[in-house]
Amino acid sequence: MTSPDRSSVSRPPASPAPDALRVIALGGLGEIGRNMTVFEHAGKLLIVDCGVLFPEEHQPGVDVILPDWSVIRDRLADVVAVVLTHGHEDHIGGVPYLLRERPDIPLIGSRLTLSFIAAKLAEHRIRPVLTEVSEGGTLSTGPFDLEFLAVNHSIPDGLAIAIRTAAGLVLHTGDFKMDQFPLDRRITDLRGFARLGEEGVDLFLTDSTNADVPGFTTAERELTPAIETVFRDTPRRVIVSSFASHVHRIQQVLDAAHAHGRKVAFVGRSMLRNMGLATELGYLHVPDGLVVDAKTMDRLPANKVTLICTGSQGEPLAALSRMAAGTHSISVGDGDTVLLASSLIPGNENAIYRVINALTSLGANVVHKGNAKVHVSGHASAGELVYCYNIVQPSNVLAVHGEARHLRANAELAVSTGVARDRVLIADNGHVIDLEHGRAGITGKVDVHNVYVDGQTVGGVTETTLAQRRQLGEEGILTVITLIDTDTGRLAEDPDIITRGFEHDTSALPTLTTAIDKALAGAAEHSVTTIPKLEQLIARETEKWARKTYRRQPVVIPVVIEA
Structure with missing residues (x-):
C-alpha cells in the first residue's frame, strides 16, 4: 500500500507522459467535504465534482471552505467540463466560485443535480452551460469518453462515472451505497460495474466514508417505524430538520405527515427552493393540499402542524439553530418534537449537541440518531465495498471521500479482496497520481491550501x-x-x-x-x-x-x- 512513503513524493511532479492519465486530488481526501478531482490527458482537463467543506469551531467567521484549484488556474481554458456526481453541497457547492473565473465551463450531470446547481448559480448571476445526462448514457468531451451509471445515495439521481482514455479505464463511484429497497426503486448498477470489470478497470476510485463500518448499510425504509412513532406520539408540532437536498428523507416525512392528518410547511430559503425543484421534476411526490405556507400554518392547531427546516448540523444561521436560540419567529416549547433526520458530520458534534440541549431546555422532545433510528447513511459500508471490489477486480485503487481512517480502512478492504498492496493508493489533497501502462502511482505533490469564503471575500482569510x-x-x-x-x-x-x-x-x-x-x-x-x-x-x-x-x-x- 503506497502510503508510508508519501513524504518522498512531496515535490511537484514532472510533466505527464503523453500516453498517461494524470489524477490530481484537490479536495475530499483526509476530510468529509470539498470533493474535487482533476483528470488530465492529452493536454486537456476534466473535473469531477467541485464541493465545499463546512467550517469547524476553530475557523470563526468562515462561511465555507473551497478546494484550492490555483494549480490549474492558468489552465482553465483547457478544462473541457465539470462532471457532477450528485447534488450535495460537498460536491457542487464550489461550482459558483469556479465559474466566476470561467463562466462557460460546461457542467455535466443528472437532471436533479443540474436543477440544484442552476438555481444556486442564478443567485450568483451566472448562466451556466448545462449538459444533462442519465444512467446508461455516454458522452465524449475532449479526449475523455464518459459513461454514466446509476448509484443509490441519500439524494436521487446520483451517478458513478466511467472515464475512458487512451491511458486506460477509470471508474469513479461518487457517493453510493447498495440499498436493495430504495424509496425511488433506483438501485446501484452493479451489473454495469461488473461489465466494466470484465472490460478491465485500470483505476477504481471508491467512496470511503463508511469503510470502517462492518456489514451493509441499513436500508432507508427501515427508518419508517421511528418516523411513524414521532408523528403518532407527538401532542403538538413536529419539527423536522434535515439537509435541504435530502429528498428521500423529506419524502418519508411527507408520507408520515399525510397519514397522520398533518399539514407541512417548509422553512428556510434553501429548503423551499430545493423541495420546490424536486417536486416540479417529479422526484418528490406531494399529496394535494399537504404543503401550505407559513401564514396558513399559523392558523392551524399545533397537533396538525409539521415544519421541515434546515439546521441539522448546528449551523448558527440555520432555522433550527435560531429556534433553539429564541431568535426565530417560530417558538419551540413543551409538547413539540424536534426530529433531527440527518447524519452527524465529523467536526459538527459540539454545535449539534448545543442545539439539542437548547431545544431540550425549551421543553421540546428531541429525537436524533443517538436515541432513535431516524437516520441511515448514504454511503456503502465495508460489506458493500468488498462486494464491489470482487465484481470490478480493478488493477489499481485510489481510496477517496473520507478522513484518514476511512481511506486506510478502504485500502485494506481492497487488499483483502486480492488487489496488490503496492497498487492500492492512499493519497492526500494535492497528491498527483499518474496512470501509465496499466500502473498507477503517486508521482508528486502540488501545494494546496484551504480557501476560505468569508462573506464576499474569497481566499482573503488565511x-x-x-x-x-x-x-x-x-x-x-x-x-x-x-x-x-x-x-x-x-x-x-x-x-x-x-x-x-x-x-x-x-x-x-x-x-x-x-x-x-x-x-x-x-x-x-x-x-x-x-x-x-x-x-x-x-x-x-x-x-x-x-x-x-x-x-x-x-x-x-x-x-x-x-x-
Whole structure:
C-alpha cells in the first residue's frame, strides 16, 4: 500500500507522459467535504465534482471552505467540463466560485443535480452551460469518453462515472451505497460495474466514508417505524430538520405527515427552493393540499402542524439553530418534537449537541440518531465495498471521500479482496497520481491550501487571520495609548488603557507604565524615534506584562502620540 512513503513524493511532479492519465486530488481526501478531482490527458482537463467543506469551531467567521484549484488556474481554458456526481453541497457547492473565473465551463450531470446547481448559480448571476445526462448514457468531451451509471445515495439521481482514455479505464463511484429497497426503486448498477470489470478497470476510485463500518448499510425504509412513532406520539408540532437536498428523507416525512392528518410547511430559503425543484421534476411526490405556507400554518392547531427546516448540523444561521436560540419567529416549547433526520458530520458534534440541549431546555422532545433510528447513511459500508471490489477486480485503487481512517480502512478492504498492496493508493489533497501502462502511482505533490469564503471575500482569510480571530475571541483586546515627549523620548504621562474582553486590575498598571518607560529610555539611547518602531516596542512590553501578570495573551494595539 503506497502510503508510508508519501513524504518522498512531496515535490511537484514532472510533466505527464503523453500516453498517461494524470489524477490530481484537490479536495475530499483526509476530510468529509470539498470533493474535487482533476483528470488530465492529452493536454486537456476534466473535473469531477467541485464541493465545499463546512467550517469547524476553530475557523470563526468562515462561511465555507473551497478546494484550492490555483494549480490549474492558468489552465482553465483547457478544462473541457465539470462532471457532477450528485447534488450535495460537498460536491457542487464550489461550482459558483469556479465559474466566476470561467463562466462557460460546461457542467455535466443528472437532471436533479443540474436543477440544484442552476438555481444556486442564478443567485450568483451566472448562466451556466448545462449538459444533462442519465444512467446508461455516454458522452465524449475532449479526449475523455464518459459513461454514466446509476448509484443509490441519500439524494436521487446520483451517478458513478466511467472515464475512458487512451491511458486506460477509470471508474469513479461518487457517493453510493447498495440499498436493495430504495424509496425511488433506483438501485446501484452493479451489473454495469461488473461489465466494466470484465472490460478491465485500470483505476477504481471508491467512496470511503463508511469503510470502517462492518456489514451493509441499513436500508432507508427501515427508518419508517421511528418516523411513524414521532408523528403518532407527538401532542403538538413536529419539527423536522434535515439537509435541504435530502429528498428521500423529506419524502418519508411527507408520507408520515399525510397519514397522520398533518399539514407541512417548509422553512428556510434553501429548503423551499430545493423541495420546490424536486417536486416540479417529479422526484418528490406531494399529496394535494399537504404543503401550505407559513401564514396558513399559523392558523392551524399545533397537533396538525409539521415544519421541515434546515439546521441539522448546528449551523448558527440555520432555522433550527435560531429556534433553539429564541431568535426565530417560530417558538419551540413543551409538547413539540424536534426530529433531527440527518447524519452527524465529523467536526459538527459540539454545535449539534448545543442545539439539542437548547431545544431540550425549551421543553421540546428531541429525537436524533443517538436515541432513535431516524437516520441511515448514504454511503456503502465495508460489506458493500468488498462486494464491489470482487465484481470490478480493478488493477489499481485510489481510496477517496473520507478522513484518514476511512481511506486506510478502504485500502485494506481492497487488499483483502486480492488487489496488490503496492497498487492500492492512499493519497492526500494535492497528491498527483499518474496512470501509465496499466500502473498507477503517486508521482508528486502540488501545494494546496484551504480557501476560505468569508462573506464576499474569497481566499482573503488565511490561517494567520483565523489565529488572530481565535486570539481575539479567547484573549480579548488591550489598547495602549501613550503620549511621548519628543525631547526626551520618554512618557509624558501614564498610558491610557482601553480593553475589550480582557479583564485587568488597575493596581497592576504602574508595573506596565514602568516597563514601557524603561523600554522607551533604552530606545532613546539608541536613537529609535520613529512611531512604528516605538509602537512595536510598546506592543512587546505590553504583551510580556500581560503574560507575566495575568497569564493571558490579548491582542495588543499600541497608539503613540507625540507631545
